Amino acid sequence: MKAALALEALSVGNPGGPAILSGLSLEVRPGEVVALLGANGCGKTTLLRGIAGLVPERxxxxxxxxxVAPRGAVARTEAGLALAFQNPDDQLFGTTVGEDVAIGPMHQGLAPDAVRARVDEALAATGLAHLAQRPIEALSFGEKKRACLAGVLAMHPAVLLLDEPTAGLDPVGERETAGLLRRLARERDVALVVSTHATDEVPFFADRVAILGEGRLLAFGAPAEVFRDAALLARAHLRAPAVAELWAQLAPFLPKSGEAPPLTVAEAARRLLPHLVPTSQEVHP
Structure with missing residues (x-):
């Protein structure tokens, strides 16, 4: 399958400064979600901005x-790439939710009926249809995040870059966003690259994980593969999902299986059940 997005030995950095990331190579397939992880300051946002054409490649x-992607943010947007910023206030310009979501399709030159259809579709996909007429300033932070996502979805991108889409959300909002990202990738066959600090949520939406550190790509692979490498995580100043950390504490008391640690509560429960003693067989002192 042809990659929707590919980076070939990419180096990026802010104008006037040194390269922040160098020699990055990876591919993202249609319908795939890649989580971009790394410590604060490792270059996640700079990389997304570089891919989007807002920061020039070195x-x-x-x-x-x-x-080969054209130069510049406008040209890359026209080529099928979209970026949602971490701070929704940097992206929302319309008076109401519906008006803001319409901005992208209007700039694509679509007819009014087509714009309305795109807006309705994007609002429905993000659960905001009932807020179409709500003023932007009346939205909660989580609703603003979704409005930003709706705005980029309305442009029907082939590649969608999301900078910390769960930042500032409560645990319920994080889990809902994780489910939404997974569903959008599958239903729309769009390639997603998602920068995040929410390692507990990564197993719920990501097919593969890219770890940034030391100015380069340290690892790129399936979540189970990446999160089992304690040395890699320490090197990147990251932690594994909480379930995997708990499993590591339980491991000395469980039969050795050679399997990677579970990353979700459901998977941990499935693997623990065979080792639990039924109530009727409990030994009492």
């Missing part, structure tokens, strides 16, 4: 759907 190439 070296290497960005490929979109098999073609």
């Amino acid at each position: 070296a290497g190439k960005v490929w979109l759907r098999g073609q």
Whole structure:
């Protein structure tokens, strides 16, 4: 399958400064979600901005759907790439939710009926249909985050970059967003690259994980593969999901299986059940 997004030995950095990340190479397939992890200051946002054309490449190439991506943010948006910023107030410009979501399709030159259809579709996908007429300033922080997502979805991108979409959300909002990202990738066949600090949520939405550190890509693989590497996580100043950390504490009391630690409560429960003693067989002192 042709990659929706490919980075080839990419180096990026802020204008006037040194390269923050160098030599990055990876591919993201249509319908795939890649989580971008790393400590504060490792360059996650800079990388997303570089892919989006907001920060110039120092070296290497960005490929979109098999073609070298054009230079500049506007050209890359027209080529099928969209970026949602971490702070929703940096992205929301409309008076109401519906008006804001319409901005992208309008700039794409769509007819009014097509714009309305795109807006309705994006609001329904993000659970905001009932807020179409609500003023932006009346939204909660979580609703603003979803409005930003609706705005980029309305442009029907092939590649969607999300900078910390769960930042500032409560645990319920984090889990709902994780489920939404997974569903959008599958239903729309869009490639998602998601920067995040929420390692507990990564197993719920990510197919693969990219770890940034030391100015480069330290690892790229399945969540189970990446999160079982304690040395890698320590090197990147990250922690495994809480369930995996708990499993590591229980491991000395369980039969050795060679399996990677579970990353979700459901998986941990499935693997623990065979080792639990039924109530009728409990030994009492």
